[in-house]
Amino acid sequence: MSELQRDERVAVARLHALLELLPTALDRQLTPAGLTSFEYTLIEALSEADAGRLRMSALASRTNATLPRLSRVVSSLERKGLVVRAACEEDGRATNAILTDDGRRAHADARPSYENAVRSMILDGLDDEDVDRLADLTLSILTRLDPDRRLAITAEGADAACAADPPVAAAPVADCPADPPGVAA
Amino acid sequence: MSELQRDERVAVARLHALLELLPTALDRQLTPAGLTSFEYTLIEALSEADAGRLRMSALASRTNATLPRLSRVVSSLERKGLVVRAACEEDGRATNAILTDDGRRAHADARPSYENAVRSMILDGLDDEDVDRLADLTLSILTRLDPDRRLAITAEGADAACAADPPVAAAPVADCPADPPGVAA
DNA sequence: CCCTATTGCTTGTAGATGCAACCTTCACGT
DNA sequence: ACGTGAAGGTTGCATCTACAAGCAATAGGG
Numbered sequence: 001m002s003e004l005q006r007d008e009r010v011a012v013a014r015l016h017a018l019l020e021l022l023p024t025a026l027d028r029q030l031t032p033a034g035l036t037s038f039e040y041t042l043i044e045a046l047s048e049a050d051a052g053r054l055r056m057s058a059l060a061s062r063t064n065a066t067l068p069r070l071s072r073v074v075s076s077l078e079r080k081g082l083v084v085r086a087a088c089e090e091d092g093r094a095t096n097a098i099l100t101d102d103g104r105r106a107h108a109d110a111r112p113s114y115e116n117a118v119r120s121m122i123l124d125g126l127d128d129e130d131v132d133r134l135a136d137l138t139l140s141i142l143t144r145l146d147p148d149r150r151l152a153i154t155a156e157g158a159d160a161a162c163a164a165d166p167p168v169a170a171a172p173v174a175d176c177p178a179d180p181p182g183v184a185a
Numbered sequence: 186m187s188e189l190q191r192d193e194r195v196a197v198a199r200l201h202a203l204l205e206l207l208p209t210a211l212d213r214q215l216t217p218a219g220l221t222s223f224e225y226t227l228i229e230a231l232s233e234a235d236a237g238r239l240r241m242s243a244l245a246s247r248t249n250a251t252l253p254r255l256s257r258v259v260s261s262l263e264r265k266g267l268v269v270r271a272a273c274e275e276d277g278r279a280t281n282a283i284l285t286d287d288g289r290r291a292h293a294d295a296r297p298s299y300e301n302a303v304r305s306m307i308l309d310g311l312d313d314e315d316v317d318r319l320a321d322l323t324l325s326i327l328t329r330l331d332p333d334r335r336l337a338i339t340a341e342g343a344d345a346a347c348a349a350d351p352p353v354a355a356a357p358v359a360d361c362p363a364d365p366p367g368v369a370a
Numbered sequence: 371c372c373c374t375a376t377t378g379c380t381t382g383t384a385g386a387t388g389c390a391a392c393c394t395t396c397a398c399g400t
Numbered sequence: 401a402c403g404t405g406a407a408g409g410t411t412g413c414a415t416c417t418a419c420a421a422g423c424a425a426t427a428g429g430g
Contacts, residue, residue: 004300004308011316012303014323016226019208020249021330022200024418041201056409064205069387071410093395093408115189118197123189125325131196133318138199140310145206209388241379254417256380278378278425 022121029117033110038063039073040114043082043099043107052099055088059097082106207306214302218295223248224262225299227255228284228292231268237284240273244282267291 004012026037035043045062046052054062060070074097077083082103088094099107126134189197211222220228230247231237239247245255259282262268267288273279284292311319 004303007313007320008308008316011320011323012307014320014327015207015307016222017249017327018323018330019204020223021327023204025330037201038205057407064202066388067409068389068411072386075410088408091396091408095409118189121329122197122200122326123193125329126322128192130322130325131193134322135192135196135199137311137315137319137322138196138203140315141307142199142202142206144306144310145203145210242377251418252379253381253419257416260380273378276378276426280379 025121026117029121030110030113033113035106035110037114038065039077040107040110042070042073042077043103043110046083046097046099047104047107052104053086053096056095056097077103210306211302214306215295215298218298220291220295222299223250224258225292225295227258227262228267228288228295231282231284232289232292237289238271238281241280241282262288 023037030037030040033040042059042063042065045059046054049058056070056074057067059065059074060067063070065073074083074085078085082100084098084100086096086098088096123131208222215222215225218225227244227248227250230244231239234243241255241259242252244250244259245252248255250258259268259270263270267285269283269285271281271283273281308316
């Protein structure tokens with residue numbers, strides 16, 4: 001309850017610095033690819049989803065975004081032709097975001113830039129053990145931030161089909177399978 | 186050069202989630218105190234500085250902010266009476282931000298909320314060893330982000346007077362000692 | 371002593387984001 | 401059926417942030 005210890009203050013201050021600097025820096029290195037870091041994450045989430053289609057709320061969870069924000073970003077990507085919206089046939093309230101062929105291309109094109117940025121700004125300074133520690137620490141903190149585990153803290157972005165991941169107890173949102181065909185393979 | 190490994194992707198994805206969620210969450214828990222997380226950091230930097238006074242550029246470095254952003258936030262704090270601007274006598278171009286007595290009070294008042302938020306959202310899930318690891322990891326990443334070590338990655342926010350900190354090779358900015366007296370003890 | 375380049379900071383402008391309000395559609399209880 | 405309440409998304413509004421242009425002051429050369 002008392003004061004923060006000195007080493008705690010140092011760790012928090014550095015984390016704070018990271019929070020201020022990393023997002024901007026990542027986005028800056030992605031500008032040549034024409035996508036923000038968030039847009040890339042979004043498109044990647046779609047590309048890993050079944051048929052490149054996900055409901056807005058599912059996409060919001062996977063990208064750790066609020067729904068209003070996601071809605072606007074999807075609109076923007078729609079204007080660029082990388083994504084299409086389509087009503088969900090199962091649930092009239094729901095909307096699906098669907099990756100177009102151009103969207104898949106954009107993802108493939110941006111991938112080298114993105115991986116390069118991540119490597120040069122984050123991973124290159126760490127050895128294998130550090131990477132494990134980073135994964136553990138971030139998970140610890142995220143778990144406190146999001147006790148319901150509603151967000152993408154499990155294996156998000158790891159593999160599309162991931163067998164070993166029990167903690168998805170109450171699947172909160174699902175995607176809507178049947179929709180306009182021929183948009184993306 | 187090739188693909189990212191699976192564990193690397195997990196670590197990066199979680200870090201990304203942290204980047205999206207932590208700033209918002211911290212700010213939200215600070216709203217009762219009437220300050221954003223960034224404003225608190227700013228005021229704390231001032232309160233730790235000599236005579237509660239720092240040049241704008243020095244303050245920008247310590248808070249990892251751009252100068253335009255800092256300028257606006259200081260204006261806002263000035264309207265609230267927590268900070269005052271004053272010309273620097275040594276260099277006519279420079280401006281000093283000075284903490285007022287109200288500013289010191291606001292800092293003291295917000296401190297419990299801030300430490301509480303930091304503890305509950307970050308530190309409580311970590312043991313001492315984790316904290317050390319966090320400090321090391323963030324330093325590694327920040328060093329790659331900011332090779333010039335211009336920013337506040339050393340012991341920022343640790344102690345006002347910190348004897349053991351050699352890496353401040355080329356002190357980039359200094360503060361301006363002489364100025365209107367009697368503003369803050 | 372003047373003239374140009376640089377530094378320090380501020381402001382105009384455009385784009386992004388969160389919260390709250392809103393609309394539509396589903397789920398239920400009666 | 402019908403009305404109430406909840407869920408899924410979108411939009412209005414206020415705020416914030418970055419980039420770039422601009423202004424004042426200092427530093428160096430000729």
